[in-house]
Amino acid sequence: MSFDVETFHRKAVETASHEDVGEMRDLLVETLEAAGHEPTVDEAGNVLATRGGADDSTADGDDDSTGGRHLVLNTHIDTVPPHVPYGRDGDVVRGRGACDAKGPLAALLSGFLAVEPTDGKLTIAITPDEETVQSGAAHLAKRMADGDLSVDGFVVGEPTGLDVCTAARGQYEGTITITGTAAHAATPESGANAIRAAAPVLQAMETFDEERGPGNHESLGQPTLTPTVVEGGETSNQVPETCEITFDRRPVPPESAEEFRADLEEHLYQWMPTGMDLRVELTPRESPFLGAFATDRDDLLVRQLVDASGGDVRPFGAATEASFFAEHAPTVVFGPGDLADDEGAIAHSEREYVHLSEVEAAAAAVRTALEELV
Helix, strand or coil: CCCCHHHHHHHHHHCCCCCCCHHHHHHHHHHHHHCCCCCEECCCCCEEEEEECCCHHHCCCCCCCCCCEEEEEEEECCCCCCCCCCEEECCEEECCCCCCCHHHHHHHHHHHHHCCCCCEEEEEEEECCCCCCCHHHHHHHHHHHCCCCCCCEEEEECCCCCCEEEEECCEEEEEEEEECECEECCCHHHCECHHHHHHHHHHHHHHHHHHHCCCCECCCECCEEEEEEEEECCCCCEECCEEEEEEEEECCCCCCHHHHHHHHHHHHHCCCCCCCEEEEEECCCCCCCECCEECCCCCHHHHHHHHHHCCCEEECCCCCCHHHHHCCCCEEEECCCCCEECCEECCCCCCCEEEHHHHHHHHHHHHHHHHHHC
């Protein structure tokens, strides 16, 4: 079967995958099978297929018999709600997933099907839940950490406008809980007002990175720490016992989630009034938080993809499950489409679109780079 990028992309965008990825996963599996491959779906819902090595039956990527480089092409099949139907106006394709990330999926799949490795191995690994809990990518990362999967490089499909992105901030979420003592509002001095204590804590959040943060990263700049929700108090005539501040953290290397949590708690505690307590907790997750990562701009994978695409080398503008893979192998983010344009958001918006010519150009760039690498 010859693979047609436009046809697959249209079918993919037409297939809703904002609530359940089952139908989209079936389309992907059927496309791989029609091309003569034997894809597998692992326990985390990842779709995997491999070329090179022993044969396609080693779709889990474990066989290293070639002794050459093993590259993995990764992106996701889930989208955010609501579903936006497919539409096309000349070169412009609209619809949910058009650029995030069914455009990158079509490009990576085209490269996978076109390249027959002669000195290495190529795996396509498509995850089911990047927009939510990232358990699929976390499962692949755990296999690498356990020594069950050996990989020499990742190309992660996201909308980058054909630029090669070698770094990205991560994303953590959590809460700061201030605990005081409840009292009648008529005698506020008899209690300890947790909401009042939030003021110096919010100010201290502004100084955290200057005093305790990882500093300026050469590609990503400064991390950010943003209070997003403040909740406290139960009734208008009572001194509030607790106040909770929800925050969003966008880290840069080399910061880790637990290191950040402990440092922030220690930093903020200095600002607490006597007799009050403070606790910093990260939001519980099924999988690890998305960390920050940075790949060497001079890595061979970066250079080959830049040469093939003609794009710039830059950071990616959002957190991505590429961070799971970058802990184990050089990782780049690449694909057609953009997160936003001069009018505003593209990805995740009602106006999501991609230029079909850019999807085709991404497919050609991936194919050219892979021919040199494997």
